Amino acid sequence: MAGHSKFKNIMHRKGAQDKKRSGMFSKLSREITVAAKMGMPDPDMNPRLRAAVNAAKAQSMPKDNIQRSIDKASRSDTESYEEIRYEGFGPGGVSLIIEALTDNRNRTATNVRTAVAKNGGNLGASGSVSHAFDRVGLINYPASAGDAEKVFEAALEAGAEDVSSSEDGHEIWTAVGDLHEVAKALEPVLGEPEGAKLAWRPQTMVAVDEGDAATLFKLIDTLDDDDDVQTVWGNYEVSDEVMEKLG
Template identity: 35%
Template sequence: MGRAFEYRKAAKMKRWAGMAKAFTKVGREINIAIREGGADPDYNPRLRLAINNAKAVNMPKANVDAAIKRATDKDMSAYEEVTFEGYGPHGIAIFIEATSDNNNRTVASIRHAFSKYGGAMGTTGSVDFMFNRRGQFIVKQEDLAGKDVEELELELIDSGLDRIETDEDETSFYTSFEDFAGFGPELEKLGINVSKAELVRLPTHTKKLSDEEVEEVYVLIEKLEEDDDVASVFHTLDDSEEGV
């Protein structure tokens, strides 16, 4: 009974920590979006996407409003988008996107994680060429009910659609980096509700490892993701279940 209670308590704490991390990430997205394009989502596509992402992680409206207010406060320290590159264990390339108000702190933290968990922090451009930057719009399958995906593909090609990937629960629409900002409104015109939209970095190739080696890589990735400044971690590890 005691162990079960402790397990549930630990699971709840982990969920809360994950929620706090998601809220922090969205808050910084809102901050950067407002600094770049103003506080009116009707005229700021990036802010509109950030607000939509807030809904996707169940961020309360009061928290969203507070984040917008903080972002428009002239006294608030401005966050900057920064990136880091390096290699994890077994030659896995890793690209990190972060938002920071203290770059020295963030650099030290990232370098420490690489060093402690079997990786090596690289210089700018050392692994960037191994990734393609794409826009990703995730739509839940129930929000596509009654729509033909092949027809949607034809309709959206002129709007910058790169490709569509579908699984049991979601469909992802990918665009080029340049078409990212304008693609969301095109989906809105078609009555498609986007559950999440973000810029991602897709590896041009991946590397397969043994189960034991995969665990070593994930230890580093998890430690990087735990950093409050880190927004996203991309890698070239092939973590599919087939062919191991």
């Protein structure tokens, strides 16, 4: 079972993301539009759209912005976004999976490749690192949803495979095909989740020292600043001591 501190490191530092609210809204808006375009524009009838809307609400995205993003999907002049996954290695030999939504494959590939190369890493071919991750469903709840026992029992009853809880919140892991059914079953007990999405869960973790961690976080921040990049996953683990030094 992966601890919460590990998963927090797997994705990104929350403090860094809190400073990029407008960029975050842009990414959330893009995901909402893509989800609405791929399925029904009604969140109740479209699991991916429902998850995207819940994620936007969890970040306090205004309702008007959410509705505009949904409406944009039905317009003929809306950009056509493509889902792309990049795989490679970062500082310290960590494995990275970078997921993007883009309307210009060449632009995104150039930006991602440049960011990785300038920060001690390199991109590999498709499949070069994903074999070391498990494709799973991930549902996030805040600590306020309940204590660890309550969340564990609710997740077990809903058909989840694993749960990680800490003072920062709860991660509930599911099989890929069960993600939206489990998320829906949890809502009457725990409320709407902060997020429900497909995730890449590393099979083993790589400890990163202070020097490599600083460069790695710089790389992740650079990727986060790119509007096309939606999520960065990795198998790195940074100790609390190193995190404190980095601030």
